[in-house]
Amino acid sequence: MRGPGLCGGCDWQHATLEAQRALKASVVAEQLSRLAGITRDVLVEEVPGAKDGLGWRTRVQFAATREGVLGFRKHRSHDIQPVEACLIAHPSVEEVGVETHTWRNSMGVEVIASSGGEHAVVIAPKPRSSVAVPPLEAPASILVNQGKGRSEPRHGSGMLHEQVGDRVFQVTGSGFWQVHPGAAETLLDAVLSYAAPEPGEWALDLYCGVGLFAAGLAEAVGPSGAVFGVENEAAAVRDARANLRDLPWAQVERGRVEDALDRFEIERADLVVVDPPRSGLGREVVTRIASLEASRLVYVSCDPATLARDLAWFAELGYGLADLRAFDAFPMTHHVECVALLVR
DSSP: OSTTTSOSSSSTTSSSSSHHHHHHHHHHHHHHHHHHOOOOOOEEEEEEOGGGSSBBEEEEEEEEEEEEEEEBBTTTSEEEOOOOTTTBBBBHHHTTTTGBBTTTEEEEEEEOOTTTTTTEEEEEEEEEEOOHHHHOOSOOOOEEEETEEEEEEESOOOOEEEEEEEEEEEEEOOOOOSSSSSHHHHHHHHHHHHHHTTTTEEEEEETTTHHHHHHHHHHOTTSSSSSEEEOHHHHHHHHHHHHTTTTTTTTESSSOOOHHHHHHHHHOOOOEOOOOTTTOOOOOOOHHHTOOSEEHHHHHHHHHHHHHHHHHHHHTTTTTEEEEEEESSSTTTTTOHHHHHHHO
């Protein structure tokens, strides 16, 4: 449970799901009004796969005490509250049973459960230390966190597989993937509905990760069209290229978006999809994307404040907010996922 002196993870666990979604809707609406001058009613939609808002998180990061006992940071504290189980962790995460063991010389342990039925445990060792892996309750690949988003397999391949519709995506280790089991398909459907890609169109997928949106766009534009993806994480680029190998008109290149568009001389696009980190796009990238003169932009955001800020900058460059959907992809927390459609 959460509260003063207890686990600080689920900051809205005290409210009903209906109240949580109403609060999130008000936050999104307030940020749009205050930062972008947009007045809009917002409805936060349920994402399938989280009965009662519990048992949904398929990737859980535990912190470790000095003795190697796993838990979570306490409410408004750096101290660690040991736990025996996590209420929002997916049952497949709890199957591994990492909380029942001591992980000496570890700063933390991440447990990942894929929709393909695989498990992975990613260990963050203390500097110049090694961590002995205790016997686990379920088979799992073991990886060691090398820092800067890199992890090296110690046991098993560390390759996970996630199914969305009829397509299976490979994700290496702790590479980015939605933590809610229903979020990837829900967001893909929302993105494609807004993007409305047509055969023969030229689409960009910026911050494309392992290629979730790029695959959907490529299937829609067909071989007479093209999809160009940009991603800065090397492992994600490798995964994306593998995931899109049956769609040769989809290309993924590594780089920072603000550099890659110039380096590859991208001057136009029919449509653009962006899914930036929490920090958002920033003015430089907003300006560069607007210069492509795409007829529609689809913006996926996990932070209403940076989304609203960027929408204000897009408005200055001739792109207005045509529609927006918000999704409760993180029940029991204040986080909310938004998908916005911008048109010229």
